[in-house]
Amino acid sequence: MKVLGLIVEYNPFHNGHKYHIKQAKKIVNPDYTVAVMSGNFVQRGEPAIIDKYARTEIALQNGIDLLLELPFVYSIQDAGGFALGSIGTLHRSKVVTDIIFGSESGDIEIMNEIAHILLYQPGKFKKYIKYHLKEGHSYPNARKKALYDYFEKDDKKDIIYKIIEKSNDILGIEYLKNSKLYNTNIHLNCIKRKSADYNEENYTGEISSATAIRKIILDENYKLLEKTIPETSYQKILQEINDGKGPISYENMRDIILYKTRITPKEELIKIYGVKEGLEKRIIESAQRSSDLSELLANIKTKRFTYTRIKRTILNIIFDITDEKIQKFNEYGPQYIRVLGFNKKGKELLNQMKNKVKLPIITTPSRYIKILNEIRKKELSEDIIVHSDMFLEQFNYDIKASEIYSLLYQNKENSKKYNELTRQIIIK
Known part of the structure; x- marks a missing residue:
């Protein structure tokens, strides 16, 4: 049995993603395709432009059979932490045989060589x-x-x-490094990216970057949008906008971010993951003299601290994620497999996974207490890889992230009735 694994964000799903799925399937010829996807906050340190359930629905309409959520505590880390969580989830699913990722260079041999050096550090x-x-x-x-x-x-x-200067190649190196760290049998390969660079901000035709497409959505240029994404993605995005659930931008977090950065004392800031080399002083000073997030980021930024790094650090402040916590999360790896959606084939694969995995599989979030109690009963086993405290902390961060994200919906009625624990998975 061949199972293709993909590591994605689909923020939003566009023609480049469709091309990636098509080419990956040509290489692997899989029986099933599973993707692990960032939830409501993505690796750039921003909220996703539409929520994870809408993005799941689009993915299932475009070639994905089973969609898993990358735990929040990995989705907002740098390339190393993001890759550790993503590879860990696919490895611990016990069914994935191949992973195909996008790359600017397409040179898997050299990326593998660099990954070896980074892991073993001669x-x-x-x-x-x-x-x-x-x-x-x-x-x-x-x-x-x-x-x-x-x-x-x-x-x-x-x-x-x-x-080592290109975003997707850097991520690819980390995927390869972490596959060695997990000692996985999964075979990794890459596809050379087609057309637009990951960070390209301008429209470049049928295949444009996610950055450019998000800008098109926020500018309400729907005629241009229709040219850059599949029809299913286009219709779902319009539906989310009409329903008052999107689009969500970083600026929607203004009040939350300015509030938290202004009231957090220095002694607490210095414990936060990513706050190093005097960054706490710049955050405190900038928060007091900034009226919007563009101004805040500009006031904090230096050559050493990029915008993306600052955004990720700010999210860590919002969620009180400390250095100590990240070290533990990365030491233990993902503690569960959270299912966001599946189609008929995906359901078949999920049933096979249930007989193989050692991690709890979460399809009904409201049952987490029952799952937690089952974990605690097994914790005396020497072979255990799931730890009740880690499971609960990682899961609680997923819930908090979704609850905070719901406050960003355009229609506040959606926020009022939102409950992540009762959300049902997407079935196609």
Whole structure:
């Protein structure tokens, strides 16, 4: 049995995603296709433009059989943490045989070589990292510079330089690194991205970036939107807008963010994951003199702190996610498999998973207490990979994230009646 695994955000689902699914299926010829997807907040540190259930419905109409949710605590981490949670979820599903990801370079061999170095860190590489850290660079930049140095005399150095500057290649390297970390038997390969760059902000034709498409949606340019996404995606987005559930933008979080950043004391800020190198001082000062989020981000930003990193850090402040918590989440990995939706084939695959996985499978969120009690009964087992405290904390963050997201709906009646615990999965 061949099962294709994809790591996605579909924010929103567009023609490039449809191309990726089609090409991935050509490579693997799978019996089933499963995707793990960020929930209501994505790796850019922003709320998704439409909610996870709407995005699930679109995915099931466009070639995905089973849709799993990436736990919130991994979906808003940097590339390493995002990959750890995504690969961990697919690996622990016990059914995925192949993973295909998008890549700017399409060079799986060199990405694999870099992943090996990052995971095992040979002595020379460690020496370069220490040198650049002493120069005052942040760890991600010190690691990047150490790779430059490590491959300086290599005939592949030019392509390596390009790879470690590109968003999807960086993620691909982390997928490969974490597959080694989990010692998984899943085979990983990549597809070279077609046309628009991941961060391209402008419309570039039929295949445009998600960044450009979100801008088109927020500008209400629906004629242009129709050219960049499949019909099913177009109709669902319009429905979400008409129902007052979208579009959701980062600016919709203005009051929540300014409130939380203004009232959080310095001694609490310095415990938050991502708050390093004096960032707490910049956040405190900027929050007091900013009236909107564009102004806040501009006031915080430096060469060392990118907009994306700042946004992720701010979400950690909103949710009180500390360094200590992230270390534990990443040590234990995903503690459950949360199902967002499936079609007929996906239901077949889910039934097979139930006989194989050691993680609890959540299809009815309101049953989490029963699941928790079952975990506690098994915790004396030496073979356990699920820990009740970790399960509960990760799950509670998913619930909090969805409840906060519901406050961002355009029609506040939707917020009033929202209850994540009673939401039903999408069945197609």
